[in-house]
Amino acid sequence: MLVNKRIQSGIKNTVVYVLMIAVALVMILPFLWMVSTSFKEMGQVLIFPPEWIPKPFVIHNYSEAWELAKFNLFFRNSAIVTLLTTAGQLVTCSLAAFAFARLEFPGRDQIFLIYLATMMIPTQVTLIPLYLLMKQFGWIDTFSGLIVPGIFSAYGTFMLRQFFIGIPKSLDESAVIDGCGYIRIYWQILLPLSKAALATQAVFCFMWQWNNLLWPLVMTNTDSHRTLTVGMQLFKGQYSIAWNLLMAGSVISVIPILILYIFLQKYFVEGIAMTGMKD
Amino acid sequence: MKHMTKRKREIIAGYLFLAPNFLGFLLFSFLPVLASVGISLTDWNISGQFHPVGLENYRYMFAGDPKFYTILGNTLYFTLLYVPIVLIASLGLALLVNRGYRTVIVFRFMYFLPVVTSAVAASMVFQWIYNQEFGLLNYLLGILGVPKVAWLTDLRIVMFSVVFVNIWKNAGKLMVIYLAGLQGIPGYLYEAAEIDGANAAQKFFSITVPMISPTTFFILITSVIDSFQVFEIVFTLTGGGPLDATRTLVTYIYDMSFTRFRMGYACALAIVLFIIIFVFTVFQFRLQKKWVQADV
Known part of the structure; x- marks a missing residue:
């Protein structure tokens, strides 16, 4: 009985965590996308399928945006x-x-x-x-x-x-x-x-x-x-x-x-x- | 000061403490409201003279302006879609993170991230996510075999896209308010229900929902007001297009006043918007007695 309950609450916790993570993904995906793109070369941006980790990884966009804007x-x-x-x-x-x-x-x-x-x-x-x-x-x-x-x-x-x-x-x-x-x-x-x-x-x-x-x-x-x-x-x-x-x-x-x-x-x-x- | 009575000193102190805020408030909030009503009765266009035209602006709005009803309809449609979904979504988020674990703080932070982002930045990201050819959304849907959708150009779909970004942006803020409400529910209520053998759904509907109804009421009122005034996301994401499909009252007011300089008409629109919000709010206060638990 006790073991059963423990398993039950274990399952419940797992479900809650999976849910929290899934929602978190929807909430922060636009940010990850924004951050990832900010480190890409122009040519990398429109590559399909999209790459999450920029290759090459560049930081000059920041100085360029800072100047231009x-x-x-x-x-x-x-x-x-x-x-x-x-x-x-x-x-x-x-x-x-x-x-x-x-x-x-x-x-x-x-x-x-x-x-x-x-x-x-x-x-x-x-x-x-x-x-x-x-x-x-x-x-x-x-x-x-x-x-x-x-x-x-x-x-x-x-x-x-x-x-x-x-x-x-x-x-x-x-x-x-x-x-x-x-x-x-x-x-x-x-x-x-x-x-x-x-x-x-x-x-x-x-x-x-x-x-x-x-x-x-x-x-x-x-x-x-x-x-x-x-x-x-x-x-x-x-x-x-x-x-x-x-x-x-x-x-x-x-x-x-x-x-x-x-x-x-x-x-x-x-x-x-x-x-x-x-x- | 010494020989003044205590009562007199308190009154003077009251006015002095209030004065800085109150004077500014009169000048920058109250006076402009009165002026708005006045300007709405003229045909003023920023550079010319004020010609009183009586209620002509209001007559034109309801009987002459070909766009007014479309725009009013869009605003109502937006509110109707946005308010119920954002209420449920923010309560769902709050329930999800209303737990004692340490890790929950990280999730709260992630859910709150969209709130602190400027509408301009959020719109840029979403313009791209929604992009028909290269967007993330169509890419992800493509994996599931769904054909490409024109999220920002299809007249039937674009409003949903705009509503979603607004929900995404605001749900975290309302979640924080709901969290405050949830933490006010005494734990013994749930314990008593458990002893009586109530399941999770019963506990939710017979304890949580009624106990947080004052919070829900506050969120409902402010969300309706916010959604009638929606501007920034619409302005930066679609600019009101395509073909006015997402043009709302406030974007129209902005357009009228600062690109077409029809100040008189713009003020009349703003006053009508105020009246609509006011009527809705009063109506909700009336309905409140039916569903908001008093004395919790």
């Missing part, structure tokens, strides 16, 4: 836009989330409702007027135009508020008795306890900004401020048959996000679990 410039632009937007969001959203979660003032709940409502409005609705506003400000094709509108996120405020609410209020009440001001409660109590939520927010924001296509596409009209996504889209149009170069470019564009994810992944899953959907 002006990655020096676009990579720098993407880094500037993404880092500053993420930093800005963490500051304004955590401040607002603190006000929503911890302080009582007239109109608070009404304002919060307006935040929630605008989350439902497609960004495309605001796209055109926002573009016009940027034109008024003289911010078309500038970093300000790419960064500033992105740092006031309703989504981020909402997420951090949910997290702050979960932190026991007794902690800051005792601080008030000790004579701490609100700034110190925010800075010395809530923020250090919210590392998971802040990390999650940072990953989300970074990922979204790094991969964002629509806004930079609309906002830039010269190479000087174009981001990687826009650069890649243009590159794709110009070199539509140079698959090996395109794939090398794609690999380069994915790497920063992968690194960030690996570093922050333990916070990341925890952060989503803590904010929960049951609130």
Whole structure:
């Protein structure tokens, strides 16, 4: 009986593993394909049947793509836009989330409702007027135009508020008795306890900004401020048959996000679990 | 500051903490929404003057634009295909990796990989995978003896190809949310069911499904919103073609505003899109009482 059960669970485990591996193949096949192609010579790319391990194995696609697609410039632009937007969001959203979660003032709940409502409005609705506003400000094709509108996120405020609410209020009440001001409660109590939520927010924001296509596409009209996504889209149009170069470019564009994810992944899953959907 | 009452200080602090975000929010989110409604009532084309035209843009949309219904239909078709499949796929992924083993972390990472990839990079890879002559998919199918399929040019098939890439890209993100939901189910429920002799399927349908229904509801709402707004994969994979077969509302709005400069009409389209999403969301909130477990 016991042996039977052991065999049964052994079979079950095997089935689960086979399934996990099969799904993983579907999920990562495009990546393997992308990486493999990025190391091929042009002539190797279209060989049938496809070869997974490039012969010969070349790395010059990377330097070539880097040059042709002006990655020096676009990579720098993407880094500037993404880092500053993420930093800005963490500051304004955590401040607002603190006000929503911890302080009582007239109109608070009404304002919060307006935040929630605008989350439902497609960004495309605001796209055109926002573009016009940027034109008024003289911010078309500038970093300000790419960064500033992105740092006031309703989504981020909402997420951090949910997290702050979960932190026991007794902690800051005792601080008030000790004579701490609100700034110190925010800075010395809530923020250090919210590392998971802040990390999650940072990953989300970074990922979204790094991969964002629509806004930079609309906002830039010269190479000087174009981001990687826009650069890649243009590159794709110009070199539509140079698959090996395109794939090398794609690999380069994915790497920063992968690194960030690996570093922050333990916070990341925890952060989503803590904010929960049951609130 | 010293002689201010505690209550007064709290109110002032509240406004000050809120101010940076709220001012930016008003200027860059709220004001543009109002402006959009205003522009949709004009025939403005970016360079000329604003001429108020009343509801003419809306009339043209429903009674004059030969493409509008096709595009609206495509958007609904996309949503109808995408939402149910992505819900099932992401729950399936979550169940698969909701285990204690160490190795599972590696699988979670692999399932999450598509989420972190930019749509542009993903589309490039898939354009090639889908390529009729040299693509990976037709090669693999060829081994099984299936004739070559025109994944991106056959009008009947191309929407499925687009939907698949979107599912591939988003399932990992929803999986993480489902994982959070699954971890909230208390283990004793399953133990009790086992004692009662329930099999795996019974446990799944009478414990797991109802217990994660709030998570499912959240995923359903956000996925419907996302799919009505689908843009990047469509724009980079097919550009809306062939023959508008995959053109969705947002790609059409982009086209109208930034290649044809018909801003007034584009704003009207955006407002209609908003109303559709809003109605769907309210409708889902109404239906929620029928299937979402309260108080779990």
